[in-house]
Structure formats: C-alpha cells, structure tokens
Amino acid sequence: MKNKRKWISKAAVSLGLLTMFGGVALSAGSAVYAAPPTQNISGNAVSDNTSDRSITIWKYEINSASELGERGDGESLDPAVAPDLAGKKVMQDVNFEIIKVEAIGNANLTDPLQQVEGTHWQVVSSFTRQTGKTAADGSLTFDVGTGKAADGIYLVREITDTNGEYTYTDPTTGETGIKINKPMDPFFVHLPQTKRDDTSKLIYDVHVHPKNIVTDTELDKTVESGKGYSIKAGQDFQWEATTALPSGLLSIIDEPMTITGMHDPVTGLPAANLEITGPFPYELYADYFRITDDLNASLLLKDIVVQVTDDDGATWTDLTIGTHFEVEMNGSAVTAHPVANMTAGAAKEVMVSLKEVGMKKVTEDEDTHIRVIYETTVEEDFNGKITNKYDIDYLIPGQEPFSDTSDEPEYYNGGFDIKKTDKAGNDLSGAEFHIALTEDDAKAKKYLASDGNSYTLNDDGTSTPVLPTGVTYLTSTSNASGEAHFDGLKLDWFTDSNGNGKQEPSIPSEATWDEEDIQKDYWVVETKSPSGYELLKTPQKVTVTLTTHSNTDPEVTVVNEPETKLPFTGGTGTMLLVIIAIGAITIGTAAIAIDKKRRAV
Template sequence: MKKKLSSIVSLLFILCTVVVGGAQIVKAENSAIRPDIGGTGSLTIHKHWAEDTSQIGDEGNGQEQTVSNPPVESVAFNIYELTPVDDAPTTPPSEKDGAVYSLNTAKTELMITFGGKTHKYTMGGKQTGTTNATGEYKFENLEGFYYVEEDLANSNPKVNGKDVTIATPAKPFVVSVPMTNPTGDGWFKDVHVYPKNQGMTPEKTVNNGGKNSVNIGDRLDFGIKVAIPSDIGEDEYKVFNIHDTLDEALTYVGDTVKVYVYKFESGAWQKKEMTTGFTGNFAEGAHPISVVFTEEGRKELAQLMSVDGGSYTHVGIEFGATVNEKVLEKPNYTVKNKGDIEWNNTPGDETIKTPTPETETNTGDIVIDKKDQAGADLSGAEFQIADSDADAKDGNKYIKVKVDDAGLITDLVYPGDADYDSADALNWVVRPHAASGDLGKKGDTFYASKFQGLQTHSGTDDEKVAMDYYVVETKTPNGYNLLDEPAKVTFADEDKTTHIVSKEIVNSKGFKLPNTGSLGMILLTVIGIILIGLAIVMFIPKKRRS
C-alpha cells in the first residue's frame, strides 16, 4: 500500500458516507424499454476530506449533494460490473443488512455471505479513474451493479495542492446504475457517491503561559492531540499508541502524563480524562513517554465518539518537562521536540509511525563587552543582573542561579521564589574578559563569562514581546568609575537566529585626590603658617613692637 507523508496531514482513517449495497440499489429489470430511464447511466465519485467524524455527513442517497469539505485530487478508483452466478440474487445483498463481502485473489469473483448462504458474482473487466482538482471522476455508459474500490497503490492524493496521507482505502461498496429515487416512485441514471477520507492531523503544542522562550530550568507543558480514528473499535485495528521521545535538553516531570478525550463545544475545546484502557511508564525519568491503548481502550474510544458516549472527536496526552542545562549545547540555544502516532489498522501490514509537528523552545545569552575609553577590552569588572529596573536599583534583588557538580547552570532563581534565600541559590556574577581560573563556583557565588539561559521573549511567534534585563556594575577595574545607573539590555536587539544580545559598556578613568599626610600637604601647611605669622607682625603697632 502506498503511504505518502504530508506536511499538513499525518494520519488518516476512513469513514465512508456512500451509497452502498442495499441503499436503493434496485436495478431496473428492463431499463432499455423504460422511457424515464433513457439507456445507460453514470457514476460520479466525489472525494472530499473530513478532519474528524463531526464533519462526516449523513449517508448519501445517490443524488448530487453540496459538500463544504475540501476535495481530494489524484485518488484512483476501480469499478467492476457484477454478474450473478447460478441462484445468486440479481440484486446483491447489502453489507448494510449484514452481508459479508470477500474477493478472490485475482479479483475475478465476489463472494457474498448472507442469511446463512454464500452467493457468487463474477467481476467484469476493471475500469479505472482518478479524481481531478475538484475531487471528481465520472464513469460513464454504465448499466448494472458495480463493485467500487479505492486504489491507493496508484494514487497520489492531494488537498489544496499539498500531499496528504491516506492510511487505508475507503471501504469497498456495491452500487446500482440506474437507481430508484429517494421517494421510491421513479428512477435516475446519473448516480453520485461521496466516499470521504477522515483526516487525522496530529497536533503538538507547548504552552508555558503562552511563551515559547523560557529560562533554563523552567517547566514546559506539552500536549499531543489527534482525531480518534473512525474505525478504532473494529477488530482489524490492532495498534494505536501515542509517543513523545523527549530531547535530551528536556527533563520529564514524573507522573504528569494525563490522557484526555476532547470535543469542540461552545467555541472551545472541552476535555475529559481517561483513567483506564491504556498502559505506559510515567515515572520520573521515563523516556520516551508512551501511551499504549489496549483493545478495551480502543473500544472505549469508539464508544466515546458516539452521541451517547459524549461525541468526543480527539484523544491526546498532556505532560510536563523542564528545560535543562543541555539546551546550552543546542544550536542557537533552541530545543526541538516532536512525538508520533503509532498505528496499524491493516492486518498483516506494517505498523506505521506518523510524526507530529515539531515544537521549538529557546533560551538566550547576554554578553557584556567591557571596554575602556580607547575601545580596548577591559577586564576586572563584575556585573549582576535583574529583570526590572527597580530590582536592579535595590541592590539585593538580582537573579541567582543553581549549578550542578560540573559547574553548569541548572536553574535561574528570581527574587520572590521560595528557594531564593537557600544555600543552593548562588549569586550570579559575570566577569567579562576574565581568565578561566577566575570563573566557576567560589563560595556562595557563581562567576561566569556571560549571562546564559535567559528567556528572550514572551508571547507566541506571531506576537513576540522582547524581554528586558538590567545589568549593574558591582565592581570596577582599579582606577575606573562604577556605572552610576543600571544598563538596560533588551532582546529586541538580539540576533534573531542565535538568540544572543551583546551589550558594550565603557568605563572612564576616575579622578584622584591628594593623599592625606603627604609631603606636599606638609609643605603647604608650613608655608601657610609662615604667611600668617608675617601678616600678624606687619600689623602690630610700632609702639608695641618697641
């Protein structure tokens, strides 16, 4: 079976709304002499897409309908005319009435078992057609009963010009040309059928307050959602599982996996938790995350799709993971992650894994480029960082860090966090242009060459709001002045690819005052005393001098 991957539709299952055998497929016994029939007729295939079972319409009646679902082009269909053998009924029994169809390997005979008997029908030469851009193909000059099958091996299905995947063909059916009309009092010769493919587009989301950029150590909440296959409860469906192989830069938060069914109602997604019908390892360190639906679970999903069961259309998992220090080893400080849907509804065929879309989450760096007034690199300065101007000016509300034994940052700790004053939360001090020996953990302080693992923006990709930070010079090189105000650094100025923003800070030379007690000061003092004495002598009256 040809299985073609698509960028927008990853996994499909089939629900047919077609005119099948038994749905008014009574053939006119002598149509050639009936003026209201007028000779041979036609069969038009209309191929449309349905995202889930809620978009599947009622059963067709053979007449043309208006369908809003998008058409599917380049799908092949084969039809074979049926001829009864021996005492087989002229009108083939319908699957709708409980008949069971089976073909021989050569597709020359159709066996129909019904009412405890098996009837044989020979299959005439195959006629083939492929749907056009409007999802249609018309077979003409037909008269009789026809077996119709979807031929995926010779299909290249597309929706809106993009390749899609059809997991299994629409269920074969038998149709009559011409047919009696819906009211049962006449005939029509141009028959229309609408076999729909139910699209199952796996979704992968990451939600951290609407942000896809985080600080190192922050938690992300992931979700995978996929439409429930329409044939999930049938015996042929042997495998249906959901996996997420976490990237090494993500640490799963143990026992957070939840399984839900979803339905879209009152303008929003409603969900209900499933607690049975699946197995999996959800403990701390689980890798990958896996939810394996049992046979009972698959049947429960089928029941949940029904009106009585709640009309749920999708199933999925939600779980938490934190961004760990390995994100700093990723290109552009970006961790990518995706899951897959594993399924098999074709006995004897291979199990397929259809990937979800890929999520991306990043952190960023702030590099302090310390210079002197001549533009040369300047070492010896120290900086700390805050996420607000008020905290920066406070002097005691800087961002702190936690580090592991290898000296890698594992978490950022903000003022107000429960563990901000704990021994594990180290002062975070950056020393630009410092030697490696002057960096690392020293007492209650972690010295680094730059600020790493920072959130670069809030919001989504479509509505990004750049994050602002404030760096404070807490120590200046000997002979230079400290900055008198925090320096604002914004990720609006970042390199959008690398998520690195560089801030140049220039220090100026200080002004030196004379040293108290120096020789120069003593001389000045002696001279001053002499001058004062001379002035006194000059103004004493002569009489008194004599």
C-alpha cells in the same frame, strides 16, 4: 515567521463489505436531502428489451466498522431516515470505473476478492470501459445501455485520480485532494438484478453504496499553548502534543463479516482477511495507537500527563498509566509516575500507547482529542533554541498502517559575556554584576532573580519583596581573565498585540518571529568593583539574542577607573609633635615610678 500550523491527515478506507442499496440526491454542500429516486423495478421475471440499464453509486463517509450497517439490496433508500445513512457525509470526486465481465467455464462470480481475472472471469471486449467520479451529492451513475444487449455482470472498482492517488473532496468544506488510505474493494453487479426480497421481480437501475471509513487525524504540538516560548532557564514549562482521535479505535460488530485489507501489526505487511464469526456483539480494537516524542536531549523531563477531551478542550480528563495507557522510555517500560529523566544530554524517547481499556473509554465517552503533556525544564545556564515535534502511528483493522508528524514549536534562551579591564586593557577580577529588565529598574536597584522576577536590593542586603526560598539574585563576578557572563536568559519571540503576556497562535500578529529577530534588552549594573577601582556607576544596555552567548567578542566591556589618592587628614609637623609628646609622657611616668620605689626602700 512561523504561524500556527495544524498538520491534518485524512485517510478513507473500505472494510471490504459493500452495503448495496438505493441512494438519493442531496443539495450540494448541504445536509438537506431530496426525495429518493423512483427505480425501474419490473414485475416481469423476463428481462425486457426496452428498459435502460444503469448502476448508481452513492459514496458516504463512516467512522467505524460498526456503522457499516446491513448489506444493501440494490434498492434506493431515503438517507434522511435510513439508519445506515442518516447524518453521514458524502464523498465527492471519488473516481470509479466499470467493465463488463463474463464467467470462465462454470465459475460463480460473487466476489472479485475471491474470483480472479483469467481464472474465473474475463473482460467482455465488446463493452467500452466507463469511468467517472462522484458529484457533490456523492452520486455517480453509469448508463450501460438499453435492452437485452446490456444484460450481464459488471465489475465496479475505485481508481486513482490524474495524479495516480486515491483522493476525494469534502463538498461541505471544499477541501480537495484528501487522501484515501485504501480504495474500496471491487464488486460485481448483475444487470438487471433479481429483487432480493421478491425473486419474481427485476431491478434495471441498481443502486449500490460502498461505505468508506474516514479517519481525520489532526496533530498540534505546542509549548505552553503557543508555537514559541521563553522563560528564565531553570524554570518549569510544558510541551503539549494534542491529537484528534481517529475513528475506528473500537468498533462493535453485530453480525458476521470479513475485514479485508488487513496488515500485520509488527511488519506492516499485508495479512490474511479477518473473518468475524462471533460471538456478538464483537469488539474489534485497533492493533495500536501510539504517540511518540523523541524529546530534545537538553530537556530535563520531570513527568508526563495523558488527557482526553470531548468538548474541544474546555475540560480535560486524565487517563491512568497502566490502566488506560502504557509508557516506554527509550524502549523500557515505565509503569508508574513520574515518567522522568533529569539527565541533560541523555536520550528521552517517550512512547505512549493506548491500551484496549483506554480505546474503549475514549470511544464510549465520545472523546475527540488526546494530548500528552511533557513537564520539562532545562539547566539554569542553558543557552540556545530547542525544537520539538512528535509522531503518531496507528493501525485500524482494514486500513494500512498510518503515521504522521507534527510541526515543531520552539523554546529559547540567550546569554551574553562581560569583559572587565582597567584603562590599560589589563584584566580585572572581583567585579560583581547584577542585571535588570529596564533602565529604570537598574537605577532603582531592582534586579533580576533566578525565578525570572525582579526584586529591589536594599542597602542592608535584604530584598523587597523578600526572595522566595531557593531564589537568588542573578549575579556574575569577573574571574582572573576579567570575564563574567549571564546565561539562560528569557528572550522575546513574538509581538504581544493584545498585551496579555501570552502568545496566541490564532492571532496572526502574534506569530513567532524569524530566528534573527528573537532578542531581548537587559541592563548591566556593576554592584561591586575590584579593590582599588571605581564602580562603573552607569547601567549598560545589552541586547541578547540566540547567538550572543557564543560570540567571540564580549557584548559588554567594562573599563574601571583607578581610585584617586586623596590628601591626608592632618599635617606632617603636627603629627611629629604629638609623637614626641607621647614619648615624653611615657618616659616621665616611668621615672616617677622608679623614684617612688627608691624612697620607699
């Protein structure tokens, strides 16, 4: 059974800038914030020997670098009203450690990304390393001691969990083990810390807030909005690759900053930090955002459509090829519609890349999802199963290259073979067959056509209703080996529990069946027999599966009875008398004509 699957990947990444300020508690799993804590801020410029020293970390999610806000000052803020915090989600179970360090020589310890251990600083061995993880309100407090013995510089850094991975928990949903793409950059903290806006005061309990950008990318591949689909081969159908847009495709930067954790967009290897110095506002775009679908070679691609939505799919808006996105087919640029390849068996790797104009549009319009619709068909005689998935990859400044793969919805067609013989097993050619969807249809001469619909075949050869232009009845005529076959037939692949004829993956009972259960019944009618033989007269039921078309033995064997020899319509003696009479009349008529001619002479 294949239930609808949503492959969700989350990546949290620090941009290397710490917003250090006070944080406050909020109710676990709630968006209701408590009052900010009261800090121990002394007006005495000389550190005392009685106050407790501590560092409190508050961990929040943000969506892009533009939400980093200003640098913190070590003081607490009310997240219910602070512009940098209002509405932000906290991150639970993020692991941290602190160690006490001291400068080597005259080194200035301001940034662990610039000053390295062994050259600029060393560990103070008398302090025991402390570890912990953030609570449901996103907070973690390290109490480092009381009095002047606890004074000094501390290094705070994020560490892995017990499985050796950087992860966190969403306290609202309870989802655990969410992967953090890049851990927070380490930072130094002075205890006590000089108050930034009044350098005559000291802060004994410093509050810091390292923000992390979190991308929440959701991939969902469907075929005709379901996880399975079948239709008469040769008819059009579509695949949909729907992806939640990650945060950070465009960030508007308003002040100088350094973006760490940069990667080369070509090699994927770590690269130098990005220094943003203006002019401001500065538009920082993702290096790339790509959706790649290596379509099954049996599919015939007619075109693609790229759309976005900001209301969970109630309304979709088309993006413009060449303006908002660009396309490559098998590595070659396609600059206009149709994006097509109608050759069966040919490679069809389609890559859609958002351009900066497109990234700006989806950001400004607050679009949440993007989807690529692949308009396809297959050849009329296609049998079997087609599965298809797609990949996304993107690179946002300060993050590692990200990629993920969707699940694989399926498309099905089946066929079957007929063997036509006489009673002695001799092959018979020239027998014509139609097929129907039900036994009642077969009896009523309501036969299946190439468009997947059924039409009644009238005695005069017309149909009711009239066959659409280009549509023909599905027929097959036995060849010299007595073989006939039907291919590319629709199969049943799910339980239509609500009777609307459409698979709805959100309904558990409508999940795609196991492959061995996918099938459909058809009824075979012999509509023309070989010369000298009787019609079959009775519709034959056949169950078509994904494998019947390739079975060695035929699914239906039709044995014809020879025509019987009926009696002549008259007796032999009477016929002879008629022949003699006609001969006599002929001879008599000729004799009279000759005699008349002689007399005239």
